[in-house]
Amino acid sequence: xxxxxxxxxxxxxxxxxxxxxxxxxxxxxxxxxxxxxxxxxxxxxxxxxxxxxxxxxxxxxxxxxxxxxxxxxxxxxxxxxxxxxx
Amino acid sequence: xxxxxxxxxxxxxxxxxxxxxxxxxxxxxxxxxxxxxxxxxxxxxxxxxxxxxxxxxxxxxxxxxxxxxxxxxxxxxxxxxxxxxxxxxxxxxxxxxxxxxxxxxxxxxxxxxxxxxxxxxxxxxxxxxxxxxxxxxxxxxxxxxxxxxxxxxxx
Numbered sequence: 001x002x003x004x005x006x007x008x009x010x011x012x013x014x015x016x017x018x019x020x021x022x023x024x025x026x027x028x029x030x031x032x033x034x035x036x037x038x039x040x041x042x043x044x045x046x047x048x049x050x051x052x053x054x055x056x057x058x059x060x061x062x063x064x065x066x067x068x069x070x071x072x073x074x075x076x077x078x079x080x081x082x083x084x085x086x
Numbered sequence: 087x088x089x090x091x092x093x094x095x096x097x098x099x100x101x102x103x104x105x106x107x108x109x110x111x112x113x114x115x116x117x118x119x120x121x122x123x124x125x126x127x128x129x130x131x132x133x134x135x136x137x138x139x140x141x142x143x144x145x146x147x148x149x150x151x152x153x154x155x156x157x158x159x160x161x162x163x164x165x166x167x168x169x170x171x172x173x174x175x176x177x178x179x180x181x182x183x184x185x186x187x188x189x190x191x192x193x194x195x196x197x198x199x200x201x202x203x204x205x206x207x208x209x210x211x212x213x214x215x216x217x218x219x220x221x222x223x224x225x226x227x228x229x230x231x232x233x234x235x236x237x238x239x240x241x
Contacts, residue, residue, distance in 0.1 A: 008210065009212035009214070010223045059142070063145075063148070083206070083208065083209065083210055083226065084206075084223070084225070085139070085141070085182070085209050085211025086120055086170075086182050086211070
């Protein structure tokens, strides 16, 4: 399935990119599984993101979510550090 | 209800006038305005010269709409306006304003605090602070999450 990934703030700088579209197996159907999968397949920044996972937040289709929530084909998935507006 | 995400400065008195216009049931307006401070102890040197504000277009508007709706459900308010700036900001620049109108003051005071507390943890904005030799993304504060949870405990 295809997932449209967005990066913000420090995570955007980590990847030196704002977005990345990835094709993954249908079985990698949560942010957690996707992150482990891409760390193995692509390495680099994905390994760094995995190492910092405890301080990273995720959103699916623009709603804050948990690492084990379900991902579907065509979803927008965002990785970012804790929110600091206001 | 109004939500503005913008690079430009804002005028609280103009926003307030728009909020109360043609609504004669309003008896109280409370507003909160957040500004850029010129120091942060985590920076080296501590003097902040610029702040860069980034957000997640689309999700920001959704998150703020949800916060406004929850506040309206909880306090039955007359009207709400939230404005948040993005881009490059400098010391003393206003960053955010929350303006709440209700029939009586108590609801407006409470709702204004509720909205800024939830904005701090739920609306996807990120601040980067810049000094003459350093730049740092602001870290999330546990205090903000405690404040948000305290609203749920109050019921």
